[in-house]
Amino acid sequence: MVIQDISFVPLQAQLPGGGAYGMSKSLATARATTLVRLKLADGTEGIGEAWGMPQVNLAYLPLLKGYLVGTHVLDIEHAYSLMLARHYHFGVQGPLTWCISGIDMAAKDAAGKMLGQPVHRLIGGKQADKVHIYASGGYLTENSARDFEPQIEAMAKGGHRAVKIKIGVSPASDEERVATARRMLGPDVDIMVDINSNYTLDLARESITRLAPYKIGWVEEPLSPQDVSGYEILQRWSQVPIATGEALYTAFDFKRLIDRRAVDVIQPDLSLCGGFWQGKQIAQLAMMDHLRLSPHVWGSGVGLAAAVHFVASLPVYPHTNNVPRPTLVEYDLGTNPLRDSILKNPLKPVDGVIVVPDAPGLGIEVDWDAVERHALR
Structure with missing residues (x-):
């Protein structure tokens, strides 16, 4: 070995x-x-x-x-x-x-x-046979006024029960996009929003004030990753859960945020935070402070498979048989040939869940011909 x-x-x-x-x-x-x-x-x-x-x-x-x-x-x-x-x-x-x-x-x-053995048994043991996803879409485009509603319509037709959309152009634009999504998706779909760190504290407060009546699941990256003090103030004030973490590296970065209880949902990305090695330590920090976790995924089908194994291995503590909100894995709806085409057996959600592979390793098989087609020269 x-x-x-x-x-x-x-x-x-x-x-x-x-x-x-x-x-x-x-x-x-x-x-x-x-x-x-x-x-x-x-x-x-x-x-x-x-x-x-x-x-x-x-x-x-x-x-x-x-x-x-x-x-x-x-x-x-x-x-x-x-x-x-x-x-x-x-x-x-x-x-x-x-x-x-x-x-x-x-x-x-x-x-x-x-x-x-499957990876989930090597990193903590299998806690779940399937993991829940949220559909990540509602992207900004070169013509967002034209393209936004078709994206939301596709989410509705796909039957997704939890979705995330991009906001962050301005608080007024945020409310317009969320109001449209809520109207098209109905009252029961969980809608999260992602600002991608484009706001200062005052703008984040204005946006959240506008969005709170629409029953938002979380506001993601409202502030710059460096603004730990701002996150602490915002988390204390906000009536909507605050999520962040995709731009944080190793457990050291997450510890600074968690120690100050400046976040409600942490979002490590296994392809940049340190892999399973650091992911396990980050999850332990979150569990010790009773915080929710939802891994960020915006790469290929390999990173998605890793996130599925990771979530399947996590304990449900402090819950037991009744889990009010399952840990969600991000499933990107954007055009992305690297997510599906480079694998012979890509992981795909059915009825809002992905079945956890039990084959040895990550349980995926690479299509090397497809890899060759996308290889950067």
Whole structure:
């Protein structure tokens, strides 16, 4: 079970002309990610996904291999700690942790295949046979006035019971978009909103005041990730739950927020926060402070599979048999060939849930022909 090699495959899927979509700060014209391939000495291969710019990840690969090749795959977390401690001048918020995240997914996938166990049994044990999702859409586009209602209509036709939409252009625009979504989806669908850190505290308060009557499930990233004091003030004031975490790295970042009880729902992204290695520590911090958790997912089908295993392994504490709000995994509805086409058996929700794979490792099979079509040259 010794690591023999690690390689990165940069992927990019260009969106069609006029098809850019995204958030209050920018629109995406392509979807990109880095696929991680980790090979053990016996030829067993694990697959992972690393966030960030693929070209930057590739530049880190020689450094990473120097620490990890020759390491027993079950000892790999000690090597991560050594890297972060030795290269502390690099910081944790950036490429080193992106790469560790994808490598950790791949390592757990490979270990599971070797041991004949699914990843969820390696990271805490199987607590759930299926996980609930929320549909993430309602994106801003080059022509949001034209494109918003068709996105919401597709959510309604899809029967989604929990959805998230993008806001953050202005408080007035926020109310207009949420009012439209509530009218089209009806009173019983759980609607979350995402500002993508585009507001200051005063604007966030104005927006939340306008949105509260529409029964919002949570307001996501209302403030900059650096504004911990602002989050603390907002969480104390807000009648709507506050969620954040997709731009936070390692348990250290989350601890600063959690210690101040400045958030209601934490949202680690396993492809950038440190993989399962840090995800488990973040979940432990949340459980100890009785906070909800919902992993952020906005990459390929590999990252989605990792999030499903992660949530399936989490305890329901402080609940028991009756769980008022199940832990939700984000399921992106945007045009994204990297989510489905690179896997032969992509995970897809049915009636609002994804069945947790029980095959060894992550339980997914890569379509290498499709990967080749999306490989960034």
